[in-house]
Amino acid sequence: QEIAHELGLDFFSSPFDASAVEFLEDLDVPVYKIASFENVDLPLIRRIAETGKPTIISTGMATLGEIDEAVRAFRDTGGTELALLACTSSYPAPPEEMHLRRIPHLAETFDVVPGLSDHTLGKEVPVAGVSLGARIIEKHLTLSREEEGPDSDFSLAPDELAEMVQGVRKTE
Secondary structure, three states: OHHHHHOOOOOOEOOOOHHHHHHHHHOOOOOEEEOHHHOOOHHHHHHHHHOOOOEEEEOOOOOHHHHHHHHHHHHHOOOOOEEEEEEOOOOOOOHHHOOOOHHHHHHHHHOOEEEEEEOOOOOHHHHHHHHOOOOEEEEOEOOOOOOOOOOHHHOEOHHHHHHHHHHHHHHO
């Protein structure tokens, strides 16, 4: 957190249970991110909503009904600032399976800030997502491809991330 702040970055995390929310509250994180695997954990969503902080929910693997339940749980508990990320939970995800038209559909259906959680190889899909209204892009980053990690295969190196950001900015 200290390093992120020194670099001018917002520091936040995806909690997976209530104790993690308490830990993050002690750190005074500015926002919460709910991972795809937790988007059906309504008690967790309610606990996060109680903090009153903006929240991002990734929708990978969720049905429209499950997304509706998550949004209702958040809002019924007092949460107000919500973003939903369209997500295909494949690692890496083939571009043809991204179904980017979900981005405007999520925005219209749930009256939320729309976004994209992208696990494809490359930089093109986030740029396309922005052209369809995505206002948040989640893309994995690796500092070095030489260091093996669980998401190294679909992460961008820093120079690739910079190129993606440039493409996003031009599209905006």
